[in-house]
Amino acid sequence: xxxxxxxxxxxxxxxxxxxxxxxxxxxxxxxxxxxxxxxxxxxxxxxxxxxxxxxxxxxxxxxxxxxxxxxxxxxxxxxxxxxxxxxxxxxxxxxxxxxxxxxxxxxxxxxxxxxxxxxxxxxxxxxxxxxxxxxxxxxxxxxxxxxxxxxxxxxxxxxxxxxxxxxxxxxxxxxxxxxxxxxxxxxxxxxxxxxxxxxxxxxxxxxxxxxxxxxxxxxxxxxxxxxxxxxxxxxxxxxxxxxxxxxxxxxxxxxxxxxxxxxxxxxxxxxxxxxxxxxxxxxxxxxxxxxxx
Amino acid sequence: xxxxxxxxxxxxxxxxxxxxxxxxxxxxxxxxxxxxxxxxxxxxxxxxxxxxxxxxxxxxxxxxxxxxxxxxxxxxxxxxxxxxxxxxxxxxxxxxxxxxxxxxxxxxxxxxxxxxxxxxxxxxxxxxxxxxxxxxxxxxxxxxxxxxxxxxxxxxxxxxxxxxxxxxxxxxxxxxxxxxxxxxxxxxxxxxxxxxxxxxxxxxxxxxxxxxxxxxxxxxxxxxxxxxxxxxxxxxxxxxxxxxxxxxxxxxxxxxxxxxxxxxxxxxxxxxxxxxxxxxxxxxxxxxxxxxxxxxxxxxxxxxxxxxxxxxxxxxxxxxxxxxxxxxxxxxxxxxxxxxxxxxxxxxxxxxxxxxxxxxxxxxxxxxxxxxxxxxxxxxxxxxxxxxxxxxxxxxxxxxxxxxxxxxxxxxxxxxxxxxxxxxxxxxxxxxxxxxxxxxxxxxxxxxxxxxxxxxxxxxxxxxxxxxxxxxxxxxxxxxxxxxxxxxxxxxxxxxxxxxxxxxxxxxxxxxxxxxxxxxxxxxxxxxxxxxxxxxxxxxxxxxxxxxxxxxxxxxxxxxxxxxxxxxxxx
Numbered sequence: 129x130x131x132x133x134x135x136x137x138x139x140x141x142x143x144x145x146x147x148x149x150x151x152x153x154x155x156x157x158x159x160x161x162x163x164x165x166x167x168x169x170x171x172x173x174x175x176x177x178x179x180x181x182x183x184x185x186x187x188x189x190x191x192x193x194x195x196x197x198x199x200x201x202x203x204x205x206x207x208x209x210x211x212x213x214x215x216x217x218x219x220x221x222x223x224x225x226x227x228x229x230x231x232x233x234x235x236x237x238x239x240x241x242x243x244x245x246x247x248x249x250x251x252x253x254x255x256x257x258x259x260x261x262x263x264x265x266x267x268x269x270x271x272x273x274x275x276x277x278x279x280x281x282x283x284x285x286x287x288x289x290x291x292x293x294x295x296x297x298x299x300x301x302x303x304x305x306x307x308x309x310x311x312x313x314x315x316x317x318x319x320x321x322x323x324x325x326x327x328x329x330x331x332x333x334x335x336x337x338x339x340x341x342x343x344x345x346x347x348x349x350x351x352x353x354x355x356x357x358x359x360x361x362x363x364x365x366x367x368x369x370x371x372x373x374x375x376x377x378x379x380x381x382x383x384x385x386x387x388x389x390x391x392x393x394x395x396x397x398x399x400x401x402x403x404x405x406x407x408x409x410x411x412x413x414x415x416x417x418x419x420x421x
Numbered sequence: 422x423x424x425x426x427x428x429x430x431x432x433x434x435x436x437x438x439x440x441x442x443x444x445x446x447x448x449x450x451x452x453x454x455x456x457x458x459x460x461x462x463x464x465x466x467x468x469x470x471x472x473x474x475x476x477x478x479x480x481x482x483x484x485x486x487x488x489x490x491x492x493x494x495x496x497x498x499x500x501x502x503x504x505x506x507x508x509x510x511x512x513x514x515x516x517x518x519x520x521x522x523x524x525x526x527x528x529x530x531x532x533x534x535x536x537x538x539x540x541x542x543x544x545x546x547x548x549x550x551x552x553x554x555x556x557x558x559x560x561x562x563x564x565x566x567x568x569x570x571x572x573x574x575x576x577x578x579x580x581x582x583x584x585x586x587x588x589x590x591x592x593x594x595x596x597x598x599x600x601x602x603x604x605x606x607x608x609x610x611x612x613x614x615x616x617x618x619x620x621x622x623x624x625x626x627x628x629x630x631x632x633x634x635x636x637x638x639x640x641x642x643x644x645x646x647x648x649x650x651x652x653x654x655x656x657x658x659x660x661x662x663x664x665x666x667x668x669x670x671x672x673x674x675x676x677x678x679x680x681x682x683x684x685x686x687x688x689x690x691x692x693x694x695x696x697x698x699x700x701x702x703x704x705x706x707x708x709x710x711x712x713x714x715x716x717x718x719x720x721x722x723x724x725x726x727x728x729x730x731x732x733x734x735x736x737x738x739x740x741x742x743x744x745x746x747x748x749x750x751x752x753x754x755x756x757x758x759x760x761x762x763x764x765x766x767x768x769x770x771x772x773x774x775x776x777x778x779x780x781x782x783x784x785x786x787x788x789x790x791x792x793x794x795x796x797x798x799x800x801x802x803x804x805x806x807x808x809x810x811x812x813x814x815x816x817x818x819x820x821x822x823x824x825x826x827x828x829x830x831x832x833x834x835x836x837x838x839x840x841x842x843x844x845x846x847x848x849x850x851x852x853x854x855x856x857x858x859x860x861x862x863x864x865x866x867x868x869x870x871x872x873x874x875x876x877x878x879x880x881x882x883x884x885x886x887x888x889x890x891x892x893x894x895x896x897x898x899x900x901x902x903x904x905x906x907x908x909x910x911x912x913x914x915x916x917x918x919x920x921x922x923x924x925x926x927x928x929x930x931x932x933x934x935x936x937x938x939x940x941x942x943x944x945x946x947x948x949x950x951x952x953x954x955x956x957x958x959x960x961x962x963x964x965x966x967x968x969x970x971x972x973x974x975x976x977x978x979x980x981x982x983x984x985x986x987x988x989x990x991x992x
Contacts, residue, residue, distance in 0.1 A: 171767055176743025195496040256543045263544050345533060346540070349526035351487055351505060362489050362529045387493070 159396075165389040166190075173386045189390040198352065198359060199391060205271070206356040207398070210337045213275040217333040218326070220280045225288030226314050229295075249282040255346070262347055273347035274337075274355065281336070284329045291325035292318060327409035331402075338399055356395050363388050468811050471580045471818050475519040479809055482548040483522045484537060486530040486849040494843050500834075508844040509834035513824065516831055518815055522847045530554070530849065542567070549807045550816075552611070552849045554799045556599065556934050563602050568802040569810045572606045578814040582822035582852070586612060589854035594929065596797040609817050613798035615855040618791035618925035619676040619684050620778035620916070622759050624751030624768075627654035628777075639688055639719070639782040646728045646752055655748055665723075665752045666741045667733040671954055675792040679755040679762060680741050682729075686716045687790035687928075688782040695792055696932040696986055704931035704986050708950050709971045709979065717967065720958045734955050748772050757858075757920050760911035766904040778916045780923045789925040795933040801850045813848065821852040825879040836880045862917040865889065869914075885913050936985035942978035949974060 160180050165173050169184035177183050193199060228245075232238055252258070258277065267273040295318060303313045319326065344358030354362070456464070460476065467473035485505045495501045500509065505527050514520055525548035526541065528534040535554050541547045542558070547567055553559055562568045575597075587597050587610075596610035621642060628635065628645070631652050636642040646664035648654070654662055668680035673694040675683050686693050692707035699705045707713075723729045730736065730744075744750045745764035751774075759765060760776065768774035784790045801817060803810045824835055838844060854860065865886045867873040878886055888909035895902035902910070935943070953970040956962040 171770065176739050177747065192493060192496075196493040197496075197501070199493075256540070259540050260544050263546075345528070345536070349537070350524065351527045362487070362533060 162389050163393055165386055166393045168386055170386045173389075189387045190394075192387060193390055193394060196391075199356075199394075201352065202354050202356040202359040203395075205353065206338060209271060209274050209355055210334055212271065213278070213337040214330055214333040216275055216279050217281055217284070218330060221284050221288050221329055222314070222319070222326075224280065224285050225292055226318065228285070229289045229292030245282055245285060248280075249286075259346060268347055269349055269353055274340075274343055277343065278336075281329075281333065284332055288322075288325060288329060291322055295321055323409050327406045331406050334402060335399060360388070360391055360395060363391065468809065469577060471578050471815060472517065472823060473815070474517065475809075477519065478515075479518075479520045479812065480523050481520060481550055481807070481809065481812055482525045483847055484534065484541070484548055484551040485522070485524045485527040485847060486534055486552060486845045487527055488843060488845060489529045489531075490843055494841055498837075498841065500838065500841065500843075503844065505844065509838040510844060510846050513831060513835050514816060514819060514847065517819060517823070518812075520812060520816070525551075530845070547804050549804050549809075550801065550813045550848060552799055552801055553608075556800075559600065559608055559800050559802065562802055563607050567805055568607055569805045569807060570605045570607060571609065571803060571810060571814070572604075574803075574811045574814050575606045575609065578811050578818070580818040580822045583818060586821070586852045586854045586857075589856070590796040594793075594796045599797050600800060608800035608802045609813060609850060609852075610797040611799040611801070611850040612852050612855065613794055613796055614853060614857055616676050616794050617757050617858070617920050618780075618789045618927075619681075619754050619756055620759075620789075620919070621684070621781040622753050622755050622765075622776055622778050624649075624654070625775040625777040626773065627751045630654055630656065635777070635779045636781045637779075637783050637787070639685070642781045643723070643728060647726075649751055650727060654751060661749060663730055663744070663750045664728040665730065665754070666736075666744055666750050667729050668738070668741070669734055669736055670951065671958070675794070676756040677794075679759060680738070680753050682720075682754050683792070684754055684782060684789060685720065686713070687792070688784050689716045689719070690784070690790075691716050692792065692928060692930075695928075695930040697928065698931045704983070704990055706979065706983060709974050714964055714967055717954065717957045718964050721960055721964070724958050725960060729958075734959060746771075748774070757916045758908075758912045760916065761908040765911070766908055769907050770901060770904060776911065778919055780919070780925070784926065786926070788923075791925040791927050793927045793929045796855065799850065801848050816846075816848050817850050817852060820846045820848070820850065825881060828876075828880070832880060836884070839881065840884060858913075859917060859921050861885065862913050862921070865913065866918070885909055889914055932986050932990055934989070936982060936989060938978060938982050938985055942982065946974060946977060946979060946982075949977065 157180065161178070164180055164182045165178050166189055167182035167185055167187060168178045169186050172178055172183035224245075227235055228238055228241060230238065253261075262268060262273050262277060267276065299317050299321070300313060303317050308316065339357055341355075341357035341361040344355040345361065348354050348358065351359075351362075463476040467475045487505065495503060503509070505511075505524055506522060511522055514522075525546075526537040528537045531554075534552075535558075538551065538553055538558060541551075542561065542565075547562075553562070587595055590596060590612075596612055597606060600606055600608040600610050621636070623635070623645070627649060631648050631654055633645055633648055634641075636645045649662055650664050651660075653660065665682070666680055667682055668678060670678065670681055672678075672681050672683040672686060674681070675695070683693065689712065691710065691712035693713060695707050696704045697707045697710075720729065724731070730750075736744075741753075742762065742764045745753060746767035748768060753759075753764070755762070757778065759778070765774070765776050768776075780789050782789075801813050803813050824832055861879075861882045862885075864873070864878055864882050868875050868878060868886055869889065875883065875886065888906045892902040892906040892910035895906070949970065953962075953966060957964060957966060
């Protein structure tokens, strides 16, 4: 009897492992393929021979990349955008989530604000109105167009509200009795105990800003001002269906897929570097031990 | 405190707006105000000459079409610091006409560029001169009265090459018809070269090895494909070769959709995916006609016999290229420029493949039945109230005529950039006669045969001639030519020669554009169509399904759309 149950459990476990492994593979394999392509000769790539391991290993595309001035210009714009955008996001997330995490008694208008926030999360103005607002505010072609329209990430605010709610009120009260102002309480008490949540939200912001190509395409009217992902997106636009002689000329000198893969691989490196640094904050239970019941 | 800030802000806003309105007033002024008579005369002369140079620099705002290549193609050339506002083309135009573009937006031509155009229109702030890609946008611009009437500009300033090029499309298909609204020319149409017919591209080295003749009819084509499968044409002793690769879309976008097999349908009198004129004179959709049954039955049998790729329905374009370039397949259907496809260039380099374009499968009269493409491929429009509307026409003149005949040092940069192909001409509008590709090949052939001197070639033709010479020299020396030279030579010389010598029957579709109901219904109708076609070919369902499909197609909006199409044509 006991064994039968354990067989079932084992099977279930095996199934779960299988699903997890399959999901991991489906995320990982395209990346591995991309890396393999970037290290393969362009002939092997063109004839679709590259799977998960480079064919005719070469690193010439990486050497070539050093010469591509626009790639590095775009890279720098993306870095600026991530730094600026994440700082702005964090400022708004924290300053909005803190008051909204207080009870109705201490903040009577809370419900109204929450509703506004949720409304903004569910409904948006659409691309054209958004574009017109940004354009009328003369932000087109400036870095502000990339960071200000998404300055308040509503989803992250709600995440933070819920985390702040979980902070024991006794901490708040104790600090209050010691004469701390609300701002001091936020900075000295709430933020230090919320590091895991802050790290998560910051990571969301960073990834979001780094990976977003669309706002670059929409708000940047000069190709020289494109952030990195927009620059990469436009390289991979499909022109396999030639429609005029102009494009025929382009095709004859088309830069190869191996080189584009190199650009994509290099563009993922910054995120791969940042991730481990933030991961150490993802350890839960930091709040535990702050209060003795 | 709050009040004070509000006041200060309002004041600031008011001042800013004031300043802005002052500056915009300055722009709207008549450019000739405050000029002497002499200056006025100089400006007037410049404005009425197809190549007149302006007395002072004229700056125009525009949308710039980019290519989707990395700027790395410029690295190491003298042009590596060029920008879309300062490159060989813009410098040339500045030198010639004293004009300078200021890009209101730049984007890769295609969806990205089109989105920028719609954003500009939506925000009511269009550049002085711009290229718009589709007809709907042009109609929008005309109806919302945002663009200038170019009738006089065209009549007075269009150069002879441009005028002759438009006329070469014939009265019915003249691109100017499309841009004429109430008798007024509202845009300068960019021409779409006639792309010619699709050919059956075969490995000549395989044909020779198996001792086969070039096929012509459907039956002969079938025999060759069978031999390619069964008789081990690559000589490796393994049964690893296949017949014909087929695009997963089967047909459509004639002839630009390489690997699609429209020709098999047209050989049997069916014209899928286009609007054709029925016997009673009305327009009907080709894919739902009785004629479709015969080719579908044939393809179904070919699929059963393995003559067409068994996995075609799930293959991507890259997969097909892979099959050909690894030497597993030696037959596909494609246009004359197929040698530019990686599928060919890589087999040329690695496999000693020799590709030849064959006129097959032919219809009853021994010719390929082909479909004409539309005569226009975009439009140049000028903002209403722009002070120099003639500028658009002049740039098109330079792009289409002057630069091609200019053999001076000034044009050298432009010529070099044509092969680099990183930047496009501003306005992205070259006007050429429909058979320009054939004409250019004819000129190059004349030089190669010694009938004409190389100096008679235009700059573009000279480029092709040089490629051909380099290719032939390399081959003669027993070496492999550069892949780019291989493509240029094979497409422009032998393939094009066949296109000239083996003319096809061309059917002009009754209608090219879209109608109102298509927006909501066409995508699902096309999906339904393609599903039925795939099911019949793969044998999942038999040919009787076709009749059910036609009924459903008509009910699901096909009839409404057909009516709309006929209404638009009747207008």
